[in-house]
Amino acid sequence: MAKIESIFQINKMDCPSEEQLVRMALSDFKKVDLMTVDFDKRQAKIIHEEDSQALFSAIDTLNLDAHLVSDKEINEDSFSSGNQEIQGVILGQVLLINLTFFIIEVLSGYLFKSVGLSADGLDMLADSFVYLLALLSIGKPFKNKKRVAALAGYLQMFLATIGFSQVIFRVINHDYVPNSYGMLFVAILALAANLVSYLFLAKTNQEEVHMKASKIFTSNDIVINLGLIVSTVLVHLLHSPIPDLLIGTIVFAIVLKGAFKILSISK
Incomplete structure (x- = not known):
């Protein structure tokens, strides 16, 4: 089944505690499978089956200067979920x-x-x-x-x-x-x-x-x-x-x- 890979630019996310805030903001979405972050680029990559704009709205409540960079479909076997x-x-x-x-x-x-x-x-x-x-x-x-x-x-x-x-x-x-x-x-x-x-x-x-x-x-x-x-x-x-x-x-x-x-x- 195809899933969506969304990349969000989060300019004010520069430490692990802020990453956890983002994770919590998304915790109510049942179809978010995986989130990884790149602190160098200040980006979060999210694998999901949700509405990307709804995810953005949840992240945006944190006032971390976020915006959606890209959306693309991926195959379910192209990623591994975190433990x-x-x-x-x-x-x-x-x-x-x-x-x-x-x-x-x-x-x-x-x-x-x-x-x-x-x-x-x-x-x-x-x-x-x-x-x-x-x-x-x-x-x-x-x-x-x-x-x-x-x-x-x-x-x-x-x-x-x-x-x-x-x-x-x-x-x-x-x-x-x-x-x-x-x-x-x-x-x-x-x-x-x-x-x-x-x-x-x-x-x-x-x-x-x-x-x-x-x-x-x-x-x-x-x-x-x-x-x-x-x-x-x-x-x-x-x-x-x-x-x-x-x-x-x-x-x-x-x-x-x-x-x-x-x-x-x-x-």
Whole structure:
């Protein structure tokens, strides 16, 4: 039986968590057989028996600057479906990594007086929400997806608001310097965790484990980690909390933006 191969250009899909948002947006379509992504081209290839415009409408709710590039018919035996069991295991592993580092970074942020670490920990939690929703949606429509997405989105917004209030408090009471050595140690661990997560998630798209460095290091999560490391070095050199406050503010803003993306699924 002929199936349709649709390629979508998704210009703002540049990290695995955004890929999972796209997968969740399509999870209610029963005749979507396979989705693979190319982060270099920022494209998603979808094998399906649905209306391509309906798929586009679902993706477009995420506000990721998407458009349909091409449609073509293919034979059923010209593709192999992904192993959903393996995908579930990988998502579970990545979810555990992100939740663990949420706890580590938030506690370290308090211990080392670093807003940047706390913000990055919250970003890890935000990714955890996405991976949890994706895990619950594997293989079948998730009936409570909209309710859980709304809960996750509003909780994320609430935590981001607390983060911004923490930045304001530390700006007013700025007579302190974060522990740059502790910050650097935890920031490097967080970078390693995100790299491992990225490589795990690559397996869900049948990609090679030795991916291009350009693909890995242009991921939003990795860029945030590198920014945190740079801010840590600046804190040490300048003996000032300002670099830490700046990176914290930026990451909290990214987390808040991510909350709106999750909420778009709940509509």
